[in-house]
Amino acid sequence: MKNSISKILVILISMWFLMSVFNVFYNSVKSISEIKNWAFLSDYQKREKIFGDLFVFIDLINKNTKNKSEILIIAKDEMPFYLSRYFLFPKKVYRQDSLNIAQIDKEKKYQYIAVYNQEVELKNYRQIKMFKSENEKNFGILFKIK
Amino acid sequence: MNALYVVLIILFICSIGYTVLLGFKLISSKDKLFALGTSYGLGVGLIGMQLFIYSNLSIPWSRELLLIPWTLLTVVLLFKIHKDKNAFAFNFPKLKKIDKILLLGITIAIAYTILEALIRPVVAWDAWANWLLQAKVFFLEGRIIPSSLNYMDSEYPLTINLLGTFVYLILGKIDDTSVLLTSSAFYIFILITFFAILKKRYGVTYAFLFTFIMATTQNFIRHGGRFEAGLADMPQGYFALLSVILLFSYLKNNKKNTLILLNINLLMTIFIKFEGIPLSILIGIFALFHIFSKKLYDHLPLFSFWFLPFLSWHVFRLFHNLDNKYFVGHHFEYSVYKTINSLTGTFSELINTRSWNLLWIIFYFTLLTKQFRQNKEIIILNTIILTQFVIYIFNYMFTAGHAPDSSIERLLMHLAPLAMLSLAIYYVKLFKRFNKFRHKIFTFD
Numbered sequence: 173m174k175n176s177i178s179k180i181l182v183i184l185i186s187m188w189f190l191m192s193v194f195n196v197f198y199n200s201v202k203s204i205s206e207i208k209n210w211a212f213l214s215d216y217q218k219r220e221k222i223f224g225d226l227f228v229f230i231d232l233i234n235k236n237t238k239n240k241s242e243i244l245i246i247a248k249d250e251m252p253f254y255l256s257r258y259f260l261f262p263k264k265v266y267r268q269d270s271l272n273i274a275q276i277d278k279e280k281k282y283q284y285i286a287v288y289n290q291e292v293e294l295k296n297y298r299q300i301k302m303f304k305s306e307n308e309k310n311f312g313i314l315f316k317i318k
Numbered sequence: 319m320n321a322l323y324v325v326l327i328i329l330f331i332c333s334i335g336y337t338v339l340l341g342f343k344l345i346s347s348k349d350k351l352f353a354l355g356t357s358y359g360l361g362v363g364l365i366g367m368q369l370f371i372y373s374n375l376s377i378p379w380s381r382e383l384l385l386i387p388w389t390l391l392t393v394v395l396l397f398k399i400h401k402d403k404n405a406f407a408f409n410f411p412k413l414k415k416i417d418k419i420l421l422l423g424i425t426i427a428i429a430y431t432i433l434e435a436l437i438r439p440v441v442a443w444d445a446w447a448n449w450l451l452q453a454k455v456f457f458l459e460g461r462i463i464p465s466s467l468n469y470m471d472s473e474y475p476l477t478i479n480l481l482g483t484f485v486y487l488i489l490g491k492i493d494d495t496s497v498l499l500t501s502s503a504f505y506i507f508i509l510i511t512f513f514a515i516l517k518k519r520y521g522v523t524y525a526f527l528f529t530f531i532m533a534t535t536q537n538f539i540r541h542g543g544r545f546e547a548g549l550a551d552m553p554q555g556y557f558a559l560l561s562v563i564l565l566f567s568y569l570k571n572n573k574k575n576t577l578i579l580l581n582i583n584l585l586m587t588i589f590i591k592f593e594g595i596p597l598s599i600l601i602g603i604f605a606l607f608h609i610f611s612k613k614l615y616d617h618l619p620l621f622s623f624w625f626l627p628f629l630s631w632h633v634f635r636l637f638h639n640l641d642n643k644y645f646v647g648h649h650f651e652y653s654v655y656k657t658i659n660s661l662t663g664t665f666s667e668l669i670n671t672r673s674w675n676l677l678w679i680i681f682y683f684t685l686l687t688k689q690f691r692q693n694k695e696i697i698i699l700n701t702i703i704l705t706q707f708v709i710y711i712f713n714y715m716f717t718a719g720h721a722p723d724s725s726i727e728r729l730l731m732h733l734a735p736l737a738m739l740s741l742a743i744y745y746v747k748l749f750k751r752f753n754k755f756r757h758k759i760f761t762f763d
Contacts, residue, residue, distance in 0.1 A: 177687055178748055184683065185745060188676040189527075192534035195675075196423050199430040199539070210437045215495075218438050254447040257470075261451070262458055264469065 223255060225305040226288065229312035230256045233286050236301050236314055237263060244268060244276065247288040256286070285315040320489055320496040321436055327488050328358070328503045334388045335361035340405050341395030344579040347404035349518070355511030356560055356579070358503055362553075363586050364388075366480040367627075373461040374634075379487050411522050420526035424509065427533040431505055435498040435543035444728075445548030448472065450494055453482025457492060464638035471643055475589040475631060478550040498547040505542025508556045508735055509533050515563050516742055524749070528742040532735075537673040541731055550590050551731040557587040557594070559735035561601045562702065566695055569608050574617060580605060581623035588628055593732055596709050598624070600702050651718035660714035663722030673727060674734070681737045684744050699740040703733050 210218060219227045233256060237243060242264045245253045253267040268276055276285070277294045285297055289310055297315035304311045335357030339345045345353040368387070372379055399405045413421065440446050448470070455466050456479065472479075485497050509529055516525035532538060541552040564580035567573075584602050587594040602624065609617050634640075668678040681703075691697065710729050714720050 178751065181680070181683065181687075181745070181748055184676055184680050188531060188680065191671070191675045192531050193423070195534040195536060196426050199534075200426060203430050203433055206434065206437055215439065222438065222441050251443075254443070258446040258451045258454070261455055 225303075225310040225312075226252055226255060227259075228305070229286070229288060229303045229310075230259050232301055232303050232312070233284070233314055234260055234263075237284050239263065241283045242266065242281075243284040243286055244282040245286050245288070246273070246290055246292060248290060252286075252288045280317055283317050286312060287315070288312045320491075320493045321499060323489055324485055324493075324496040324499045327485055328499065330385075330388070331361035331365060331484075332357045333361075333392055334364055335359065337392045337395040337399070338364065339579075340399050340402070342575075344575050347399070347402050349514070350404070350406075350408060351514035351517065352511065352563075355507050355514050356583075358507040359553075359557055359560055359586060360582065362477065362481050363582065363589070365484045366477045366589070369456075369480045369483060370462065370476065376461070379460055379483075381488060381490075384484070384487060414523060417523055417526050420523075420530045423530050424526070424533045427530075427539065428502075428506060428509070431539050431543035432499070432502050433543070434539070435502045435547050436495060438495065440494045440498060440548045441545045442547065442549050444550075445546075446494070448474065449478050449550060450482055450497065450548055452476070452479035453486060453497070454492055454494075456480070456483040457486040464640060467638075468641050471641070473635075473641070473643065474550070474591055477586065477589045478553060494548075498543065501541065501547040501549070501552060502543045504552045504556050505538060508538070508552070508559060511556070511559060511563065512735065512738065512742075515739070520742075520746055524742075524746070528738065528745075531675075532738050535673075535675050535677060535734070537727065537731060537734065540673075546728070549728065551728040554587070554590045554594055554597075554732045555735045557583055557590060558597050558601075558702075558732060559739065561587055561598070562699060562736055562739065565601055565604055565698070568605060572612060572614060574620060577605065577617050577620045578623055581620055585624045585627055588624075589631070591732075593706075593710075593729065597702065597706055597732065600705055604698055648713075648717040648719050650716055652716055656721075657715050660711055660722055664711055664714070664726050667722065667726045667730060670727075674730070677734060677737060677741075678730070681741060684741065689744060689747065693743060696740055696743055699736055699743070703736050703740065706733055 210221075213221065216231075223230075230252075233243065237260075240262055243256070243260065244266050245256055246268060247253065250267075253265065257265040266282065273292050273294070276282075277296050280296050285292075285294065289312070292313075294315055296318055298318050299313055300316045301314040302311070303313075332354070336353060338360060339353045339357060340347055345356065347353075365384075365388075368384065369379065371377075372383070377383060440450055452467075452470055452472055455470060456462055459466060462476070481500055482497050485500060486492050489496070509532060512532055513525045513529040516528055537546075538552070540546040541549060546552075561580060561583040564576060564583055568576045568580055580601075584598045587598040587601070602621070606621075609615070667673070668682065671679075685700065689696065710726070714722050714726075
């Protein structure tokens with residue numbers, strides 16, 4: 173019993189060793205394709221490749237908002253908020269937990285409202301920029317307070 | 319060019335750690351390789367402490383004010399230790415053919431990890447949503463502003479964020495690609511530490527074999543440079559590994575200096591993520607148990623190296639009225655679905671050979687054997703690993719907002735270096751027996 177367990181353990185570690193050797197070869201080959209796919213892209217292109225249309229929209233927000241402004245992000249999921257908070261700082265980015273759009277519109281608390289993949293109507297904000305992805309799957313609108 | 323500067327910054331951080339370790343005799347100069355492995359972690363802790371203290375005392379984070387004190391300290395300590403011929407004389411052992419092949423494999427793995435770190439900007443969600451966001455904010459604001467911590471929903475200790483901040487400050491700009499080299503450095507220094515401890519105990523070839531196995535495990539590579547670079551989970555594993563190795567040293571030598579360094583590393587384990595708290599307490603309990611069993615009561619005050627800074631961080635949070643959203647957001651919640659999901663999600667990660675090769679399969683298999691209960695060090699290691707593991711599963715089962723799908727792969731990284739060490743100790747006996755067997759076959763031939 174003891175011997176058979178020992179044998180199994182030696183076989184397992186040998187298999188692990190072989191997997192490790194395979195990983196070395198796999199990674200070596202992969203590094204060629206990684207260089208081909210990434211090394212010649214600009215920083216902007218790399219980020220677009222990683223984050224997709226959302227990054228393009230965040231870049232549009234960045235270019236069309238004033239420094240240190242306060243921006244509300246409205247989106248269905250959390251990623252637009254977290255990603256724009258990272259890329260847009262020192263501009264402050266907020267999200268609304270309860271999506272009462274009419275209330276947000278009425279309060280006029282934020283200088284800008286950025287809406288991603290959602291349709292909203294705002295009375296006290298005017299649309300200043302619009303983004304639509306090439307395949308028209310994703311879209312975003314940037315509003316500024318009137 | 320920035321990457322080269324970041325490499326120099328990492329070397330600077332190491333040199334601080336290395337000279338402090340040898341200058342204050344926290345590690346014997348005979349254990350240079352282990353000192354080298356430990357140096358990065360200590361350096362990271364020291365620069366984090368420096369930035370935190372400067373910020374609280376309103377001392378500007380200028381390059382000169384940050385670098386000059388460490389340079390002076392390093393020079394003074396170098397002067398102190400220069401007579402010790404052991405301190406800087408690295409004797410490279412004569413390598414066998416198999417050692418050279420394994421070393422080549424390790425080098426390729428490291429080179430690939432560094433390439434991956436440098437080829438694209440930060441990708442991992444938590445890296446940009448938390449760790450590097452704070453590094454960016456601290457850099458742009460020039461200090462730690464408590465209201466900004468609330469803005470970032472930040473409750474984790476600041477070690478990893480401040481490491482990023484330090485890199486940006488010395489670079490003079492934000493570069494969220496080059497900064498990922500700090501993750502590669504954690505990967506490299508885990509390997510150095512692991513190799514050092516195995517080499518000292520079991521010889522060069524055995525150390526190379528297990529270091530090779532560790533270096534080529536895909537999840538280590540992912541956290542060191544691929545998509546998970548920039549996260550704090552590998553540093554968490556690194557400090558847990560250091561703490562356990564120092565615990566083992568302390569159990570053998572009963573030296574105060576070892577206990578001081580152990581406590582510094584226990585502190586660092588807590589100062590990375592919340593998950594470090596139970597890890598640190600567990601390891602600390604073993605040290606306390608040893609102190610009481612050997613009646614080394616004068617060693618007890620040394621735990622202040624661990625306890626006081628940890629307390630000061632909480633005083634800082636309390637003083638500045640910082641939010642406590644983490645524990646409020648993860649309140650008690652239980653359902654049968656959550657329980658099943660916790661168990662199946664965790665189990666499927668344990669058998670995920672693409673991430674872990676056979677690490678967790680072999681680890682759990684060894685628990686069925688007798689030796690698991692015979693070796694004191696393996697008992698300690700496995701108690702720590704299993705207790706922490708159970709905590710993670712209970713966390714998934716009983717708290718809201720936690721599920722293994724998105725995090726178990728990262729949480730296992732805290733324990734993976736410990737599991738590797740447990741297996742390396744475990745396999746020694748087996749390999750010795752195997753060697754005898756091989757020898758018989760050889761003579762038969």
